Amino acid sequence: xxxxxxxxxxxxxxxxxxxxxxxxxxxxxxxxxxxxxxVGLPLTGNAGAYGPDMGEAARRTAAMINAxxxxxxxxxxxxxxxxxxSAAVAAxxxxxxxxxxxxxACIGYWGTPEGMSSRPIAIQNKTVLMVSSxxxxxxxxxxxxxxxxxxxxxxxxxxxxxxxxxxxxxxxSVGIMGLQNAFVLPIMTEFTARMRAAGRTVTDSLIYNPEQxxxxxxxxxxxxKKPEAVFCFGLLPDFVSIMKEVYRGGFDxxxxxxxxxxxxxxxxxxxxxxxxxxGIRHFQPMPDLSAPGYKRFLKLMGAPADRVxxxxxxxxxxxxxxxxxxxxxxxxxxxxxxxxxxxxGNGPGEQTDDVVEALKLVRAGxxxxxxxxxxxxxxxPNGDQIGRGMGQWIIKGGKSVFVEYAKP
Amino acid sequence: xxxxxxxMSIVVCFSAILALALNFQWGKGGMVNFGLSGFYTLGAYAxxxxxxxxxxxxxxxxxxxxxxxxxxxGLVALVTLRVTEEDYFAIVTLGVGEMLRLVSLNxxxxxxxxxxxxxxxxxxxxxxxxxMYPYFLLGLSLALLAFTYAALTVIARSPFGRLVRAVREDxxxxxxxxxxxxxxxxxxFAIGGAFIGLAGSMHSFYYQYIDPTQFxxxxxxxxxxxxxxxxxxxxxxxxxxxxxxxVLLEGSRFLKDAIPALNSDQLxxxxxxxIGAGLIALLIWKPQGFLKEYRxxxxxxx
Numbered sequence: 001x002x003x004x005x006x007x008x009x010x011x012x013x014x015x016x017x018x019x020x021x022x023x024x025x026x027x028x029x030x031x032x033x034x035x036x037x038x039v040g041l042p043l044t045g046n047a048g049a050y051g052p053d054m055g056e057a058a059r060r061t062a063a064m065i066n067a068x069x070x071x072x073x074x075x076x077x078x079x080x081x082x083x084x085x086s087a088a089v090a091a092x093x094x095x096x097x098x099x100x101x102x103x104x105a106c107i108g109y110w111g112t113p114e115g116m117s118s119r120p121i122a123i124q125n126k127t128v129l130m131v132s133s134x135x136x137x138x139x140x141x142x143x144x145x146x147x148x149x150x151x152x153x154x155x156x157x158x159x160x161x162x163x164x165x166x167x168x169x170x171x172x173s174v175g176i177m178g179l180q181n182a183f184v185l186p187i188m189t190e191f192t193a194r195m196r197a198a199g200r201t202v203t204d205s206l207i208y209n210p211e212q213x214x215x216x217x218x219x220x221x222x223x224x225k226k227p228e229a230v231f232c233f234g235l236l237p238d239f240v241s242i243m244k245e246v247y248r249g250g251f252d253x254x255x256x257x258x259x260x261x262x263x264x265x266x267x268x269x270x271x272x273x274x275x276x277x278x279g280i281r282h283f284q285p286m287p288d289l290s291a292p293g294y295k296r297f298l299k300l301m302g303a304p305a306d307r308v309x310x311x312x313x314x315x316x317x318x319x320x321x322x323x324x325x326x327x328x329x330x331x332x333x334x335x336x337x338x339x340x341x342x343x344x345g346n347g348p349g350e351q352t353d354d355v356v357e358a359l360k361l362v363r364a365g366x367x368x369x370x371x372x373x374x375x376x377x378x379x380x381p382n383g384d385q386i387g388r389g390m391g392q393w394i395i396k397g398g399k400s401v402f403v404e405y406a407k408p
Numbered sequence: 409x410x411x412x413x414x415x416m417s418i419v420v421c422f423s424a425i426l427a428l429a430l431n432f433q434w435g436k437g438g439m440v441n442f443g444l445s446g447f448y449t450l451g452a453y454a455x456x457x458x459x460x461x462x463x464x465x466x467x468x469x470x471x472x473x474x475x476x477x478x479x480x481x482g483l484v485a486l487v488t489l490r491v492t493e494e495d496y497f498a499i500v501t502l503g504v505g506e507m508l509r510l511v512s513l514n515x516x517x518x519x520x521x522x523x524x525x526x527x528x529x530x531x532x533x534x535x536x537x538x539x540m541y542p543y544f545l546l547g548l549s550l551a552l553l554a555f556t557y558a559a560l561t562v563i564a565r566s567p568f569g570r571l572v573r574a575v576r577e578d579x580x581x582x583x584x585x586x587x588x589x590x591x592x593x594x595x596x597f598a599i600g601g602a603f604i605g606l607a608g609s610m611h612s613f614y615y616q617y618i619d620p621t622q623f624x625x626x627x628x629x630x631x632x633x634x635x636x637x638x639x640x641x642x643x644x645x646x647x648x649x650x651x652x653x654x655v656l657l658e659g660s661r662f663l664k665d666a667i668p669a670l671n672s673d674q675l676x677x678x679x680x681x682x683i684g685a686g687l688i689a690l691l692i693w694k695p696q697g698f699l700k701e702y703r704x705x706x707x708x709x710x
Contacts, residue, residue, distance in 0.1 A: 043676035052673050081661060082676035087524075088622045091615050092419070092658060099411035113621045116526060120616045124538065137523055180513055182523040182619070209513065 034077035035070075035332045037062070037322065038097025038106040039315070040114065045085025046235070047110050049265060050311050054108060054132075055080050057312035060300050061319045061355070068356040071323045072332060079103065087113035094118040098125045104334040107318040109133060110311065112182040122146050128334045128341075130318040132311050134183040134285075139383040145338045148321075148383045150314040150374060152285040152390065154183045156408040158190025160390040161231070161256070161283050164406065165191075166198040169281075175227040175253065176205035177218060177242075179234030187233050203227040208238065215242045223251035231256045236264045240271045247276045259284030259310070259393065263400050274398035281403075286391040287313045287374045288405060293353030297373030308391075313374030320355040321345055321377060324370055327362045344370050345377040414542045416658050418614055421549035424650035425556045426607035426627075427634035428643060432560050433600035435640040435701075436569070438576030439485070439593060440498035443505025444631055447601060449623040450508050451477045451608020456525045456618055457518065466531030466613065474605035481601025485594045505628075513620040524619025528612050549610060553647070556603050561643055563599065564702065572596055630657075637690055639697025648698050652690070656683045 039058050041051035062076045070076060079101050083090040090109065097103040098121065106122060107130040109115045115133035122129035129147050131138060134154040139147055152160075165171055174195055178188040188205065195202050203225040208218045219242055222230055230253045232239060239261035246255065262268050262282035269277045286308065287294045297313050298305060322337075324344040329337035343349075344362070347369025352358045358368045370377050375388035389407035393400040426448060433439045441447070454476045458469035488500040512519045519525065536544045563569055571592050574582040579589045612618050630653055638649025660679050664670045 041672075043673055044680070051676075055673060080672035082672065082679070084676075086621060086624075087617070087619055088615065091617075092416070093661075095415050096412055096658075096661065099415065100409050113524070113619050116524060116619065117615055117617045117622070120527070135523065137526065141527075180522050182521075185522070207514075209510065 032074060034075040035072070035326070036077050036079060036097075036101040036103045037319065038094070038101060038103035039078050039080040039108045040083045040090055040093045040097070040106060040118070041080060041108045041315075042085040042110045042114075043082035045083075046237070047085040049267070050110055051082070051108075053309065053312045054110070054315040057297075057301065057309075057315045058107070058319055061316045064300065065319070065323050065355060065359070068359065071326050071359070072330065074332070076319070076323065080108075083109070083111075083114050085111060085114070087111075087117035090114035091117040091121060094121045094129075098122075098127050104128065104332055104337075105130065105318075105322045107322070108315060112138065116182070119143070119147055126335050128322070128338050130322070132314045136186050137182065143383055145341075145383070146334065148318075148341060148379065149385050150318055151385060152388045152408065153384050154186035155190045157258075157283070157285065157390065158187040158194065159408045160406050161187070162191045162194030162198075164283070164392060164404075165229075165231075165256070166194065166200070168404075169229070169256075171200065171227075171229040171254070173201040173203050173227040173229075175203045175222040175225060175230040177222050177230065177232050177234075178205075178207050179238055180207050180209050181234065184233045191231065191233075201227075208234075210235070210238060212238070212241070214245070216245050218242070219245040219249060219251070223249065223253055226251075227253050229254040229256055232261070233258060234261055236261050236267060236271075240268065243272050243276050243280075247272075254279065254281070256281045256283070258282055259286075259391070259400075262395065263393065269395065269398050277395045277398060280395045281392065282395070282400070283390050283392050284310060285388055286310050286405075288389060289391075290405075291353070291371070291373075291376075293371045293373045296353055311374075313372065317372035317374050317377055320358070320370060320372060323355060324358055324362055324368065327359055342379055342381065344368055345379050411542055414546050416654065418542070418546050418549045418610075419658075420651050420654045421546075421553045422607045422610035422614065423630065423634065423654055424553055424647045425603055425610065427631050427638070427646045427650040428556050428560055429600045429603035429607065430631045431635045431638075431641065431643065431646045432564075432603070433597055435635055435642075435646070436564055436576065437572045437593070437596035437600070439597055439600075441501050441597075441600070442498050442628060443484075443501035443503070443508070444604065445623045445625055445627040446505025446508035447477055447481060447604045448608045448611070448627055449512050449620070450480060451605035452612045452618050452623070453512055453519055453525070453608075454605065455609030456528045456612045459529060460525060460527070466529075470606065470609040473609040474602040477605030477608065478598040478602040481604070482594050482598035485597035486590070509620060509623060512623070522620065524617060525612075526617045528616045528618070530616065531613055545614070552606065552610065556606065557643055557647065560599075560603070561702075564643070568592075568595075633687060635697075637687065637694075637697055639699045639701070641701030642697065642699040643702075645697050645699030653687075656686050 041054050042048055043051040062078050066075045081093045094106050097106045105128045109131040112133040112135040115131040115138045123144055123146050131149055132151045134151050136154055139149050178184040204222055259282045262280050297316055325337040325340040326332050328340040328344055349367030349369045351369045351371055353371040358370050361368045378387040389405050391405050392403040433441050451473045454473035455469045458464040458472045484504050488497055575589055575592050583589045634649035634653050635646050638645030660682055664675045
């Protein structure tokens with residue numbers, strides 16, 4: 001028993017040393033060495049459904065760029081890590097990308113908490129952070145040009161859904177329920193304001209908590225006032241419980257939701273059945289499916305022509321913009337290339353949706369205006385993306401049928 | 409790489425303080441705290457709000473957070489132990505923890521709701537040069553860990569410490585000997601609470617951004633793992649346990665760099681399994697944890 005403590009300390013020391021020394025062995029940060037890019041994705045946790053395809057898009061995009069000579073004559077090397085859909089884990093990952101792999105670009109970051117917790121780290125370390133998160137707060141305040149959103153800002157979601165409701169759907173009275181979540185609240189605020197401005201009645205609105213075993217009280221309160229339609233903004237698990245309660249309660253208001261709730265790669269209909277899902281409308285920011293950039297992306301992924309990818313095109317665009325900005329700045333350092341993001345994304349210059357072609361033009365010293373797979377890759381100076389639109393679908397016979405595509 | 413080890417060591421420091429606090433409440437005092445994540449949330453939010461809204465400096469905010477969590481923990485112990493049997497205490501703490509989490513999620517005017525609190529300033533952030541800051545924060549964290557260790561060890565070895573263990577082993581015997589068991593339990597829970605508050609404030613200062621999703625029940629699982637792996641009641645063991653849990657959690661990410669055949673999707677799926685298997689192996693190999701409680705260990709030697 002006497003040597004127990006020493007044994008333990010030795011074991012802990014050896015484990016730590018071997019675990020932490022491992023990456024040192026195959027990393028050399030010299031000229032001509034690969035350019036590291038950190039990719040933080042939700043591979044597990046409540047957004048675990050979205051991470052793997054985003055990772056595949058990142059791998060294929062980087063492989064395509066590397067096959068065509070890389071960036072600044074160097075290969076791109078991706079470090080893909082699991083954020084576990086958690087803010088604290090994402091912050092630790094960002095530290096790993098920056099301090100261990102010396103990444104100057106950290107991309108991916110699906111959820112708002114992941115983006116928010118990584119934001120101060122990226123700014124302090126003068127590293128670019130590219131996110132797919134929607135909450136307005138991500139790009140608010142002084143980001144020093146290091147934080148870039150590859151997604152529609154939450155307020156814009158409210159604008160598009162509000163306009164479609166007033167102009168096309170024509171509901172006279174609406175009830176609104178939203179999940180207590182950072183990206184939902186700006187959507188609700190904007191949508192409510194638009195309804196009131198257009199003279200429509202908002203019968204009631206409430207915010208509900210995640211992970212409740214039942215949403216009966218909330219459903220009774222909102223649907224009990226018999227609005228013509230109920231708008232529900234949240235995530236898949238809560239929406240499944242809500243719709244089961246609505247069906248049991250026999251309410252007949254029309255239901256409008258987001259696609260990450262009412263479609264979620266077909267998981268919603270699987271969970272509740274065709275009958276409950278019938279007639280639900282859903283909206284989601286998405287790529288313009290008719291854009292040549294998106295069609296090119298489908299070929300890259302080897303996917304059928306009717307496949308709808310919501311988030312992987314953003315990952316593709318993040319790598320493409322990073323590569324182009326680095327090439328244009330002639331530097332892999334974020335301090336230099338972050339200033340070129342607007343130049344390669346917004347133009348002016350030759351329009352192209354092929355990143356390999358765009359890299360050739362940049363190397364030849366010509367200006368480009370890159371058109372991405374997920375959007376046209378245009379940005380405001382504070383890092384918000386413009387030029388991404390929202391799709392609208394309606395569920396008929398267990399299938400989501402496309403209605404229209406609109407930009408804010 | 410060195411910077412990453414330093415940053416993870418800071419995380420180990422505040423995880424270890426949290427585990428030491430739990431060890432005092434549960435390991436020494438026998439009071440199961442399943443509301444740990446709620447009290448941890450309270451500590452983190454109290455420190456952040458005292459700075460952001462109260463204009464306090466980091467020191468005042470930390471002491472304030474420790475006091476607030478200590479008072480809340482004391483009240484919980486006072487109320488619940490008077491009205492219910494002690495077996496129900498664990499369930500009540502779970503409920504209180506959940507309440508605290510829901511308050512942090514829903515009281516927008518105070519906590520900013522789901523959006524969380526951003527821009528929490530770092531202690532002495534203005535006077536320490538940025539490139540030296542991780543070293544400074546590590547030094548500070550190690551000092552606070554040493555303080556926690558010293559304080560809890562002094563308490564555990566004092567006459568009050570004997571009362572704490574007596575209450576854990578058999579409260580009826582302690583009461584028969586004329587000890588006020590209720591008051592002892594209130595103090596045990598409050599002292600543990602103060603250090604949970606300290607760990608919570610360090611969490612705020614380290615991440616500089618807090619939101620309710622950071623304080624899920626997995627925090628409780630990791631803290632219990634650290635105490636169980638380290639040996640219930642043993643302070644040094646608990647610190648080692650917290651370090652091992654963190655090395656398993658973060659170190660396992662490096663597996664795919666060492667084993668090229670493993671890609672990140674596969675690793676994500678099996679990483680938590682590896683961590684679980686590691687802990688099971690540890691418990692088979694060392695069922696009592698790394699070290700034994702202070703008094704028990706000396707008895708065995710003589």
